[in-house]
Amino acid sequence: MRRKNEFLYTKLYNTLKEQIYTGFIKPGEYLLPENDLCTYYGLSRNSVRKALDQLHKEGLVIKRVGLGTMIPEDLVVDGPEQNTLRILAPSPAFFIDRGLPLFIEAFNRKFPNVSVKMLELPIEKFWESFRSSSEMGLTADLVLVPDMQFTSMDNSNDFIDLAPYLSDLTDQVYPKVIRHFKQGSEMKAAPFTFSPVFVVCNPQLFAERGVPLPEGQWTFDDFMDSAKRMTVVQDGMTTQFGFSMHRIFNRWPVFALMNGFRRSDIKTQKQILTQSLSVIQDLCFHQRIATTFPEWSWPQTPFIYGKSAMALTTTFEMANWQNESMNFTPQEIHLPFSNEHSTLLIANAFMIPASSDKARLASEFIRIALEDETQRTMAANTPFLSVKEPINRSQRSEAYLERLNISEKNMDNNFFKFELFDENVVRGLEEKMSLFWLGLEPASSIVKLYEQLVLQHAGKAAGHEAGESAK
Structure with missing residues (x-):
């Protein structure tokens, strides 16, 4: 645990130091308050304070009582090096620690005199921070974006079309994945890794309880039976759950997909959502064989501590588990499909800002990341x-x-979140589902809200189209 805490503190220290040296935070400006740093970077107050103390020792910050932590007004920061490629990325981004170093190593073999620098910004205000950094003269040469941030992008004209640079390297990329990052004929982002949402189990716990591991396809009834048998109650308290998952929009809609949810008529969607959300509440609050937990608990989850026998996860999250002291090796198993073999997809991609004066060099970085040898090294050495x-x-x-539902016959049955839900609908539901996750609001209330949000969004879209037609 001590090594892990030191790793987290060092990561924040390096992030803030890079923000200071690049001029993202200028002399005379204040850092975010400690509480905000804890929230944005998912760290404890102790880790945040250790990072700030180290910056203070190096003379990069001063502490002003009652005001906060400030960059000294007389601090002289050298300008960025000419042979530096700067990558802007959201934090947290699991790929940065486990996957990106492989890309940088491959790039430096071809361009040994180019230094690659990372600048991480809070994911919750990523595009706002991106605009602020551009306004202050800090130009990123590459931007690493998850698919959600790509979809919520304000202005695609801020980024160049990558198709002319990469057309010879993308013919073997999954069409389902690359289509998500295209706008018409233009490729505004180049995906370099992706993951479905799938189920893993703890084989040791199954063996201890004498429950056979699921082999091949299994039904939802089989899943329920295993979850019941893997749940442990002692003195009226549940000490081990059969199943667990994050209560986020990149997890729970899988239950709806398995029940046939698609972009269809609102009546059918309401029926499927009601059924799916009711099942989740039944698992968590009636049968008490499953639990959910908020996003900020990453990576401390019941599954990695042996308190949950199965979990809904991704390869990104599994890569982050490698930072933890796990005493077992997770095993991927099939989702308990009904009639629909569908799950959610997530992906990471690179974009090149139109403001970068190193577009050619940045495109070389992306090309190297997409070369067969680099992709093969990543797949062979990481999750x-x-x-x-x-x-x-x-x-x-x-x-x-097959277990991850990405075989050739199933890949096109999977969906990115925003293929199913409009961004405003997702945001509206996320803001109002807290009581549902506590078991204090029924599924019907969430579905009613969903209908209101969908109709509201449809009305706005119709109004926008009418306005465009009138021009």
Whole structure:
């Protein structure tokens, strides 16, 4: 645990130091308050204070009582080096620690005199921070974006079309994945890894309880039975759950997908959502064989501590588990599909800002990241998947790809979140589901809110189209 805490404190220290040296935070400006740093970077107050203390020792910050932590007004910061490629990324981003170093190493073999620097910004205000950094003259050469941030982007004209630079490297990329990052004929972002949402189990716990591991396809009734048998209650308190998941929009809609949820008529959607959300509440609050937990608890989850026998996860989250002291090896298993073999997808991609004066060099970085050798090295040495189907088939067994529902026959049945839900609908539901996750609000209330949000969004979209037609 001590090594982990030191790692987290050092990471924040390096992030803030880079923000100071790049001029993102200028002399005379204040850092975020400690509470905000804790929230944005998912750290304890102790880790935040250790990072600030180290910056203070180096003379990069001063502490002003009652005001906060400030960059000294007389601090002289050298300008950025000419041979530096700067990557802007959201924090937290699990790929940065486990996958990106492989890309940088491959890039430096071809461009040994170019230094690659990372600047991490809070994911909750990522595009706002991106605009602020640009206004202050800090130009990123590459931007690493998750698919959610790509969809919520304000102005795609701020980024160049990557198709002319990469057309010869993308023919083997999963069409389902690359289509998500295209706008018409333009490729505004180049995906380099992706993940479905899938189920893992703790084989040791199954063995201890004498419960056989699920092999091949299994039904939801089989899943329920295993979750019941893997739940442990002692003195009226549940000490081990059969199943757990994050209560976020990149997890729970999988239950709806397995019940056939698609972009369809609102009546059908309401029926499926009511059924799916009711099942989740039944698992958590009636049968008490499952638990959910908020996003800020990453990476401290019941599953990695042996308090949950199964979990809904992704390859990104599994890569982050490697920072933890786990005493077992998670095993991927099939989702308990009903009639629909569908799950959610997430992905990471690179974009090149139009303001960068190193677009050619940045495109070389992306090309190297997408080369077969680099993608193969990533797939062979990390939990991350390649965006190229042939490489995944060479590095993973067909059974593994089936368990993750990304075999050739199933890949197009999967969906990115915003293929199913409009951004405003997602945001509205996320703001109002806290009582549902506590078992204090029924599924019907959430579905009613969903209908209101969908109709509200449809009305705004219709008004926008009418306005465009009148021009």
